Amino acid sequence: MKLRKMILVALLVTLATGTLCARNVRHPRQLRLYVIDCGRLKVEDPSRFNFKKEELKVLDLSVGCYLIVHPKGAMIWDTGVVPDQSFKADGSPATKEYATATVPLKTQLAKIGYEPVDVKYLALSHFHWDHVGNASEFATSTWLVTKVEHDALFSSSLPPRTDASMFAPLKDTRTVMLPEADYDVFGDGSVVIKPTPGHTPGHRVLFLKLAKTGPIVLSGDLYHYPEEVNSNRIMQGDVVEQTAASRASLQAFLKQSGAKLWIQHDLNGFSKLKKAPEFYQ
Numbered sequence: 001m002k003l004r005k006m007i008l009v010a011l012l013v014t015l016a017t018g019t020l021c022a023r024n025v026r027h028p029r030q031l032r033l034y035v036i037d038c039g040r041l042k043v044e045d046p047s048r049f050n051f052k053k054e055e056l057k058v059l060d061l062s063v064g065c066y067l068i069v070h071p072k073g074a075m076i077w078d079t080g081v082v083p084d085q086s087f088k089a090d091g092s093p094a095t096k097e098y099a100t101a102t103v104p105l106k107t108q109l110a111k112i113g114y115e116p117v118d119v120k121y122l123a124l125s126h127f128h129w130d131h132v133g134n135a136s137e138f139a140t141s142t143w144l145v146t147k148v149e150h151d152a153l154f155s156s157s158l159p160p161r162t163d164a165s166m167f168a169p170l171k172d173t174r175t176v177m178l179p180e181a182d183y184d185v186f187g188d189g190s191v192v193i194k195p196t197p198g199h200t201p202g203h204r205v206l207f208l209k210l211a212k213t214g215p216i217v218l219s220g221d222l223y224h225y226p227e228e229v230n231s232n233r234i235m236q237g238d239v240v241e242q243t244a245a246s247r248a249s250l251q252a253f254l255k256q257s258g259a260k261l262w263i264q265h266d267l268n269g270f271s272k273l274k275k276a277p278e279f280y281q
């Protein structure tokens, strides 16, 4: 009788607060977005973005990681630039090329109550080095990836601006190949991965329908600086016509949906966001 009562209480608590996943992590009943500071990129000369120094308010770029927690599971969107293994025990910032990060991603996830094994889905806006820094930590997640990016990462001639060591353990990870259309991750329209090729062939942005915050779009690298939005300047290395078309279709979507654009690399905008363990919902 006592045991039955305990089971009943546990069941009621679960129903009241959310669902349980494999490691008994409790998912909330309402969609949450945790913004995680994964470091920054030092930019001395913005000419590769087709800007002069004096045309930009802030030169350096933020690096955001985002944990999206849905009642049906959690998804990580982009995994930073500096691998967690680069951090020393003394707690000092770690660097990779011209990137610096101050706190490991896993330490920040732990503060929210998550380990990589609790994260059901891994999704990367694209395969560049400053977005895949800790991708290999999520080898137990299901990887939502475009075929074109998946094949490029494991081909004999690696594309530029990425690093094979950062995703090697993902070779045998369970994958869902994303269609050339919107992909509704949880089937209720609240977390949607949208095709926006140009920066890379499989580049994606993420639409989130947050109940209190309202709808937002996480930009990936469709934009880097807010100054790109009106000037429509496109960085070197992009397929210009594709990025232009992706931006035009995203701007139409923003207008129609009322979603706000959060530019992931916009250091000024990013610094104003509340960071994990606080969250948006």
Ligand SMILES: [Zn+2]
Residues within 6 Å of the ligand: 128, 130, 131, 221, 265
């Ligand atoms: Zn980037």
